Amino acid sequence: MSTDELARELARDLARTFPAAPGENELAGELARDLARTFPAAPGELGRLHDRLAAAAERDGILDVAYRTVDSPVGSLLLAATEQGLIRVAYASEGHEAVLQALAMRISPRILHAPGRLEAAARELGEYFAGHRRRFDLPLDLRLSAGFRRTVLSHLPEIGYGRTASYASVAELAGRPKAVRAVGTACATNPLPVVVPCHRVVRSDGRMGGYLGGPDAKRILLSLEAAA
Amino acid sequence: MTGKQPFEAVVAAHGATVLRVCRAVLGPADADDAWSEAFLAAMKAYPGLPPDANVEAWLVTIAHRKAIDVTRAAARRAVPFAEIPDAGVTADDDGASLDGDIAAALTRLPARQKQAVAYHYLAGLPYTDVAAILGGTADAARRAAADGIAKLRRSYPGGRVRSER
Known part of the structure; x- marks a missing residue:
């Protein structure tokens, strides 16, 4: 490309960037900067307005999904709940942003960070990780799981705290003894890990098997339950 | 998707x-x-x-x-009230600053000029969008903003008065 061509291209870009008459822009640009400084929006004020919005949305029944995060021995967990109940627990490795985007598409984009609705879930998880809680007593929204996968999830709480069961025996529990591989898929796509205990499902040969939160998380949960 | x-x-x-x-x-x-x-x-x-x-x-x-x-x-x-003093907006805690002056000057603009200035210069919307909000043409919106800016400059003299802190 010649120097002339480069210069012409640059001029076009500049014209696109500053389309108005230059005099007007110089005058007003300075004022606009002063205006923006004059009406600052401090993060604290926005935080307060955000919380007020979340409370009003909850009151008006338009907060379709509320979420928060909690710290835990298996890393930061995202908790999300509809008005029906807890709909999603997500490991950091799943990408919390991606999980929220998926919820926006599958459930509703009316999603806000609103810890209030998740107070009970956060408390029970805290008690569980402290070794003081053996079963969760939370309303669940199982909409993200359907068909046989949902059937499998509904049977997982039958494996008691501190115990494990093989994929094959869970297939039997779920009424389809030959669907061992489908049980593996159901566990790998469990939208409510930890709370719906897919970590208690292990391989028939005694090895731990895979886990959607990674092998370390599965080991931590199983040893936590074995110790308590 | x-x-x-x-x-x-x-x-x-x-x-x-x-x-x-x-x-x-x-x-x-x-x-x-x-x-x-x-x-x-x-x-x-x-x-x-x-x-x-x-x-x-x-x-x-x-x-x-x-x-x-x-x-x-x-x-x-x-x-x-019978008469409203033209004092305008009170400045923030750090005293009667230029910020207070410019905010007060903006408050005194006619509604349409104030809106055109805010939507174009603060929100960064093009005049076609400003016109869609205010009604009227893009040219009218541009004129309203220009009139507003001209008035602000008169009541906020000297342009670059503020020294950077």
Whole structure:
């Protein structure tokens, strides 16, 4: 490309960037900067307005999904709940942003960070990780799981705290003894890990098997339950 | 497939700009109410917003309507005085600063000029979008903003007076 061509291209870009008459822009640009400084929006004020919005949305029944995060021995967990109940627990490795985007598409984009609705879930998880809680007593929204996968999830709480069961025996529990591989898929796509205990499902040969939160998380949960 | 963002991301991306616009148009006292009403209404309507819509222009449009509602409600509440001193807005805690002067000058602009200045210069909307909000043509919106800026410069003399802190 010649120097002339480069210069012409640059001029076009500049014209696109500053389309108005230059005099007007110089005058007003300075004022606009002063205006923006004059009406600052401090993060604290926005935080307060955000919380007020979340409370009003909850009151008006338009907060379709509320979420928060909690710290835990298996890393930061995202908790999300509809008005029906807890709909999603997500490991950091799943990408919390991606999980929220998926919820926006599958459930509703009316999603806000609103810890209030998740107070009970956060408390029970805290008690569980402290070794003081053996079963969760939370309303669940199982909409993200359907068909046989949902059937499998509904049977997982039958494996008691501190115990494990093989994929094959869970297939039997779920009424389809030959669907061992489908049980593996159901566990790998469990939208409510930890709370719906897919970590208690292990391989028939005694090895731990895979886990959607990674092998370390599965080991931590199983040893936590074995110790308590 | 990319879908609509969670509304949380909309608040994070545009909350500050809409708050600035509300403050410029209404003054600090009523801005919070207009912001809250606007975002609540926006969240209600959000699932029906076309995926390719300009979210910021849409939010400023809603905030514009809510600001009018807030102004009308305040007018109904207000006790009329014989004469209102032209002192304008009180400055922030750090004294009678230039910020207070420019805010006061903006408050005294006619509503249309004030709105055109806020939507174009604070929200960064092109004049076609400003015209869609205010009614009228893009040229009329440009003139309203230019008149507003000219008046602001007269009551806010010297241009670059402020020294950077």
